[in-house]
Amino acid sequence: MSEMWLNMGPQHPMTHGLWNLRVHIDGEVIRDVDPEMGYLHRGIEKLSEDRHYNEVVTLMDRTCYVAGLAWEHLYILASEEALHIAPPERAQYLRVLCEEFQRIASHLMWYAAFVQDIGLMTPFLYGMRDRDLILDLFQSYTGARMTYEYMRVGGVRNDVPPGFTDRARQVLDWLEPRFVEYDQLTLGSDIFHKRCDNLGVLRANDCVTQGVTGPMLRSAGLKRDLRKDRPYAVYDQLDFEVALADTADVTGRYLVRLEEMRQSVRILRQVLDWLDRHPGPVMASQLPRWLGAPYAPVGREGYLLKRNYPKGVGFSAVEEPHGEALAYVVNEGGEHPYRVKFRSPVYANIAAARHYLVGYRVADIPPIMGSVDICVGEVDR
Amino acid sequence: MSNATLYSVSYDLVHAVLFAIGSVLPAPLHGWIESDGLVTGLAVLVFGVILLAASMLNTILLIWWERKLLGRFMDRRGAMHVGYAGLLQNFADGFKLFRKDTVRPREADPLGFVTGPTAYMVTSMIMFGILPISSGWNSGALPLSLLLALAVFSFAPLFIFVSAWSSNNKYSLMGGMRSAAQMIAYEVPLLLAVVAVVIVAGSFDLTTIVYEQQNYWFWGPLFVALVVFVAGMLAEMERIPFDLPEAEAELVEGWNTEYGGMLFAFFMLADYLRALVGSILVVLLFLGGWTMPSWVPSVATSFPLAGIVWFMVKTYAVFGVFIWIRASLPRVRTDQLLRVGWNRMIPLSLLSVFLAAALVTVKCLPVFGCVPSPGI
Numbered sequence: 001m002s003e004m005w006l007n008m009g010p011q012h013p014m015t016h017g018l019w020n021l022r023v024h025i026d027g028e029v030i031r032d033v034d035p036e037m038g039y040l041h042r043g044i045e046k047l048s049e050d051r052h053y054n055e056v057v058t059l060m061d062r063t064c065y066v067a068g069l070a071w072e073h074l075y076i077l078a079s080e081e082a083l084h085i086a087p088p089e090r091a092q093y094l095r096v097l098c099e100e101f102q103r104i105a106s107h108l109m110w111y112a113a114f115v116q117d118i119g120l121m122t123p124f125l126y127g128m129r130d131r132d133l134i135l136d137l138f139q140s141y142t143g144a145r146m147t148y149e150y151m152r153v154g155g156v157r158n159d160v161p162p163g164f165t166d167r168a169r170q171v172l173d174w175l176e177p178r179f180v181e182y183d184q185l186t187l188g189s190d191i192f193h194k195r196c197d198n199l200g201v202l203r204a205n206d207c208v209t210q211g212v213t214g215p216m217l218r219s220a221g222l223k224r225d226l227r228k229d230r231p232y233a234v235y236d237q238l239d240f241e242v243a244l245a246d247t248a249d250v251t252g253r254y255l256v257r258l259e260e261m262r263q264s265v266r267i268l269r270q271v272l273d274w275l276d277r278h279p280g281p282v283m284a285s286q287l288p289r290w291l292g293a294p295y296a297p298v299g300r301e302g303y304l305l306k307r308n309y310p311k312g313v314g315f316s317a318v319e320e321p322h323g324e325a326l327a328y329v330v331n332e333g334g335e336h337p338y339r340v341k342f343r344s345p346v347y348a349n350i351a352a353a354r355h356y357l358v359g360y361r362v363a364d365i366p367p368i369m370g371s372v373d374i375c376v377g378e379v380d381r
Numbered sequence: 382m383s384n385a386t387l388y389s390v391s392y393d394l395v396h397a398v399l400f401a402i403g404s405v406l407p408a409p410l411h412g413w414i415e416s417d418g419l420v421t422g423l424a425v426l427v428f429g430v431i432l433l434a435a436s437m438l439n440t441i442l443l444i445w446w447e448r449k450l451l452g453r454f455m456d457r458r459g460a461m462h463v464g465y466a467g468l469l470q471n472f473a474d475g476f477k478l479f480r481k482d483t484v485r486p487r488e489a490d491p492l493g494f495v496t497g498p499t500a501y502m503v504t505s506m507i508m509f510g511i512l513p514i515s516s517g518w519n520s521g522a523l524p525l526s527l528l529l530a531l532a533v534f535s536f537a538p539l540f541i542f543v544s545a546w547s548s549n550n551k552y553s554l555m556g557g558m559r560s561a562a563q564m565i566a567y568e569v570p571l572l573l574a575v576v577a578v579v580i581v582a583g584s585f586d587l588t589t590i591v592y593e594q595q596n597y598w599f600w601g602p603l604f605v606a607l608v609v610f611v612a613g614m615l616a617e618m619e620r621i622p623f624d625l626p627e628a629e630a631e632l633v634e635g636w637n638t639e640y641g642g643m644l645f646a647f648f649m650l651a652d653y654l655r656a657l658v659g660s661i662l663v664v665l666l667f668l669g670g671w672t673m674p675s676w677v678p679s680v681a682t683s684f685p686l687a688g689i690v691w692f693m694v695k696t697y698a699v700f701g702v703f704i705w706i707r708a709s710l711p712r713v714r715t716d717q718l719l720r721v722g723w724n725r726m727i728p729l730s731l732l733s734v735f736l737a738a739a740l741v742t743v744k745c746l747p748v749f750g751c752v753p754s755p756g757i
Contacts, residue, residue, distance in 0.1 A: 119621050119622065121451070121455065121621070121708060125456060125457060126455070186711075189709075189710060192711050194717055195717075
C-alpha cells in the first residue's frame with residue numbers, strides 16, 4: 001500500500017460531526033493532515049443581526065449543541081455589556097449553575113464519545129446514562145434538554161423550581177463516585193495507557209502559537225482558565241482549583257477533563273448553597289421595554305425609548321467546556337445587535353491538527369481527535 | 382441412543398421414509414427408490430440440513446446472548462421487544478437484511494465482491510461438520526479432525542482480503558490488510574497452543590481429546606496454553622480488544638464497509654459462526670467437551686441429550702467470557718497487536734508446549750491427577 005490521501009469525513013465516525021479530515025498516509029503512518037471545516041455553516045453570526053437581542057439566545061443553543069448554556073452565557077455577557085445592563089446577583093449564580101452543569105454534561109458527552117473511539121463500549125453508555133441526569137435537571141427548570149433558551153439580557157428567564165437544589169445535590173452525590181468508576185474503566189486498563197500515553201503531544205508553546213485553549217492547553221501544564229484569569233459572573237467568589245496535567249498528551253487531556261468535572265461538582269455545591277440562602281429576583285428591574293418584552297409588538301413608545309438608548313460594544317470571554325470562547329457584540333442602537341462575532345475554541349483546536357497528528361498512525365486519529373473534544377456546531381457557526 | 386450418531390439417525394430416518402414410499406410404488410420405481418445410493422445421498426443431505434439449522438440457530442442465539450449480556454454490562458436491557466426478551470429480534474434483523482437490495486459499488490470487482498463473503502460464510506459453516514458436539518454427534522471417523530478444523534478456520538483471511546480488495550475502498554483495503562496480518566500472526570501461537578493439547582491427549586481427533594480429559598480438564602495443567610489459545614481466538618474472531626480490522630472509529634466498518642443487505646448478513650453471520658466455533662474449540666480442547674467431572678451427581682449428567690446440553694452450557698459460558706472482555710477492554714493498535722503477537726504470544730505458546738511435554742513426562746500432577754494415556 002503506497003502513499004495516499006484518505007478523506008476521513010465529512011461522514012465518518014471519527015469526526016463527531018460534519019467536517020473532513022484529509023489524511024496523507026504512508027501505510028498506517030500519517031504524513032500530513034488537512035482539516036476542512038465548513039460543512040455545518042449556518043450563518044449564525046449574520047442571522048443574529050436580524051434578531052432581537054433575546055432571540056439570538058435561540059441561536060446560541062444551536063451554536064454548540066452539547067454546551068448550549070455556556071454559549072448563551074457567553075452571548076448574554078457580551079450583549080449586557082453592550083447594552084449597559086447589570087443582572088441581579090441571583091441570576092449570575094443561576095448562570096454559573098447552568099454553565100457548570102453544562103460543563104459536566106459536555107465532558108460526560110466527551111467521555112462517552114472518546115472511550116467509544118478507543119473501542120470501550122461500556123463506559124460510553126455509563127457516560128450517557130449519567131449525562132441524562134443532568135439533562136433531566138435542565139429540563140426541570142429550563143423546560144428543554146438541549147435547546148434551553150434560558151438566559152435573557154438582564155438575567156435569566158425563570159428561577160429554579162422549589163426542591164431543585166436538593167435534586168441537584170442528589171445528582172452530584174451520584175456523580176462523584178461515578179468519576180472513580182470512570183477512572184477504573186479507563187486508566188485501570190493497560191491497553192488504555194498503551195493507546196493514549198505520549199499520543200497527540202502538543203506542548204504549551206505550540207498551544208499558545210496555535211491558539212489552542214481549554215483542556216488541551218491545561219493538559220500541557222499551562223495554568224490558564226478564564227474563570228480564574230478573567231473572572232466573569234461570580235466566579236471570583238467561588239472556591240475551586242484549575243485542573244492541570246503536564247503530559248500534553250491524550251491521557252493528560254483525559255485527566256484534566258475528569259478533574260474539571262470534579263471541580264465543577266465543587267463549584268456547584270457552593271452555588272446550590274448560595275441559592276438556598278439568597279432568594280431574590282432573577283431579572284434586572286430597570287430594563288428598556290423593548291428588551292423586557294421581546295415577543296410583544298413594539299409600539300410607538302417602545303420605539304422612542306429604543307432610539308434614545310445609549311450605544312455601546314460588549315466583549316466577553318467564557319471558559320466554555322471546549323476552551324476559551326470569545327464574543328463581541330456591537331450595539332448601534334436598535335432592537336437588533338449591529339454585529340455579533342464569536343471566537344470558537346474548537347476551530348483553533350482543530351486547525352492545529354497538523355501539529356499533533358503528523359507522525360502518528362491512522363489508528364491514533366480517533367483517540368487524538370477524540371481528546372480534542374470536537375463540537376462542529378460551534379466550529380462552523 | 383448410546384451408539385447412535387447424528388448421521389445414523391438421519392440415515393435411519395431417510396431409510397424409513399424411502400422404504401415407506403417404495404412399498405406403495407410399482408416394481409421398477411420401488412427398486413430405484415430403495416437403492417442404497419439414494420438413501421445414503423439423501424441421508425447426507427438431511428445430516429447437512431440438520432447441521433445447518435443447528436449452527437444457524439445457535440449463531441442467532443449467540444448474537445442474542447451477546448446483545449443481552451452486553452446490555453447488562455452496560456446497565457441497559459439489550460433487545461427487549463421482539464419475542465420474549467428480544468429472542469426474535471435477530472430473526473427480524475436477519476429478515477430485514479434478507480429483503481434489502483445488495484448494492485455493489487460501480488468500481489468494485491463483481492466476482493470478488495460476491496464470492497468473498499459467500500466463501501467466508503461457507504468455510505465457517507464447514508466447521509460444524511467437523512466439530513463433535515457430543516458423543517453421539519458424529520462417528521468419530523476423523524482421526525485428524527482438529528487439524529482439519531484449524532485448517533478450515535484459517536481460510537478466513539484470504540476471503541476477507543479478497544472481499545476487502547474487490548470493494549475498491551480505501552477503508553476496506555486497510556481493514557483487509559490489517560485483518561490478514563492479524564490473523565496470520567495469531568495463527569502461529571494458536572496452533573502452538575493446540576500442539577500442547579495434542580501432546581497431552583496424544584491425538585488429533587477431537588473426540589479422543591475430549592475423552593482424554595476424563596481425569597482432569599486440560600485448562601488447569603495447560604493454563605498457559607489456554608490463555609494463548611483464548612487470546613489467539615479473540616484475534617481470529619476479530620473481537621475487542623483485537624477488532625481493529627473493523628475498528629469503526631477510524632475505518633468506518635473496516636473490510637465490510639461497502640457491504641449491505643444479504644452480503645453484509647453473510648459477514649455478520651460468519652463472524653458469529655466463527656465466534657461459536659472458537660468457543661466450541663475452547664470447550665473441546667480445555668473444558669472437557671460434553672463430559673462432566675465425576676463429582677457431578679449422575680442425575681445431572683444422565684438425562685437424554687445431557688452431553689449436548691452441558692456442551693451448550695459450557696460454550697455459552699465461554700462466549701460469555703468473550704462478551705465480558707468485549708465490554709471491558711479498549712481496542713489495541715495494529716503495531717501493538719502484532720508486537721504482542723510475535724514477541725509475547727509465541728514465546729508463551731512455546732512455553733506451553735514445553736509444559737505439556739513436561740506433563741507427559743511426569744505423567745502425574747499433585748492436584749490434577751495423572752495423564753490418562755500419553756500418546757506421544
